[in-house]
Amino acid sequence: MKSLYYVFGVTKNAIGNTYEIAGSGLVALTEKVSEKDFGPSYLENNLKDMNWVNEKVVHHQNTLAAAIEHSSLIPFKFGSLFSSEEQVKSMLADRKDQFAQLLSQLENKQEYGVKLHYNDLALEKLLTESHPKLSELKEQMLSVTAGKKFMLKKKFGDLLKEEKKKEINRIRQEVYSKLNDSLRLKQLDVSPSESVIKNVLNLALLTDAMSFQEKVVPLTDMVKGPAFSIEVSGPWPAYNFVEL
Amino acid sequence: MNSATPNDLLEEYDPEKEKMLLSDVLDRVLNTGVTISGDLVIGIADVELIYVGLRVLLTSVNKLKSDLDVDGNPTV
Numbered sequence: 001m002k003s004l005y006y007v008f009g010v011t012k013n014a015i016g017n018t019y020e021i022a023g024s025g026l027v028a029l030t031e032k033v034s035e036k037d038f039g040p041s042y043l044e045n046n047l048k049d050m051n052w053v054n055e056k057v058v059h060h061q062n063t064l065a066a067a068i069e070h071s072s073l074i075p076f077k078f079g080s081l082f083s084s085e086e087q088v089k090s091m092l093a094d095r096k097d098q099f100a101q102l103l104s105q106l107e108n109k110q111e112y113g114v115k116l117h118y119n120d121l122a123l124e125k126l127l128t129e130s131h132p133k134l135s136e137l138k139e140q141m142l143s144v145t146a147g148k149k150f151m152l153k154k155k156f157g158d159l160l161k162e163e164k165k166k167e168i169n170r171i172r173q174e175v176y177s178k179l180n181d182s183l184r185l186k187q188l189d190v191s192p193s194e195s196v197i198k199n200v201l202n203l204a205l206l207t208d209a210m211s212f213q214e215k216v217v218p219l220t221d222m223v224k225g226p227a228f229s230i231e232v233s234g235p236w237p238a239y240n241f242v243e244l
Numbered sequence: 245m246n247s248a249t250p251n252d253l254l255e256e257y258d259p260e261k262e263k264m265l266l267s268d269v270l271d272r273v274l275n276t277g278v279t280i281s282g283d284l285v286i287g288i289a290d291v292e293l294i295y296v297g298l299r300v301l302l303t304s305v306n307k308l309k310s311d312l313d314v315d316g317n318p319t320v
Contacts, residue, residue, distance in 0.1 A: 057273045077277035233268055239276035
């Protein structure tokens with residue numbers, strides 16, 4: 001059965017973790033894969049198998065994660081396949097200048113993920129206790145008739161919704177401004193969630209390790225509490241900063 | 245890949261966190277990175293399709309989990 005060449009990414013220097021194809025002053029981090037996995041006639045079925053997809057996607061990430069410890073690199077999207085070494089070399093030659101420019105932009109930098117979450121129940125509790133008008137309405141609801149209680153409940157609900165929105169936007173803006181001030185960042189889609197923990201800001205940052213320590217780590221301490229939290233992930237290969 | 249923490253304390257194992265990280269991996273590997281079709285076009289379109297499918301699946305898993313109580317019984 002024929003082997004195919006799966007390209008994980010491109011670097012300037014040999015790393016030694018994968019099958020490397022050098023050409024045009026660049027190195028393609030590749031792996032020989034079986035046609036049974038990625039061949040056009042097998043792939044369609046394999047893509048329907050969640051376990052197969054998970055395994056291959058995690059392998060793609062792990063290979064690149066090991067490589068970024070040694071060199072800056074351009075991560076390729078999942079499933080970049082070539083039929084021969086010559087085709088890989090030809091791709092390196094065709095894109096040589098673009099790759100070189102991109103690699104110099106990525107020098108010593110990696111991608112980090114920063115997500116802002118809020119806990120819906122904790123935020124409602126916090127606002128109900130700290131907002132004078134909301135506390136007052138809550139108090140009033142305890143000592144009125146059922147009809148009036150219905151009206152007050154609606155008023156309370158509307159105000160709570162409004163105040164929640166304001167508070168979420170205030171914290172989002174604060175986090176965004178602190179990072180946008182000095183780091184290259186991209187806003188990503190928020191992660192969908194049906195739980196009480198909601199993701200309201202999802203950022204990818206491109207930065208060096210020192211700026212990460214100086215700018216991002218203190219933020220996780222600043223936004224820490226029952227209502228809001230920051231989740232940081234990385235370092236990642238610069239997936240979100242490598243458009244050609 | 246490590247989650248950055250302000251100190252080196254061992255974090256408690258949290259399966260939710262693991263799922264979120266897997267979701268981040270899928271997001272990045274399937275949806276971003278340089279798109280160069282090799283001479284074998286396996287269909288970037290196919291990958292886009294599974295990506296959409298996986299997002300739907302992950303959302304469904306989250307929804308299913310939130311509809312079950314701690315013992316796995318439906319909440320409604």
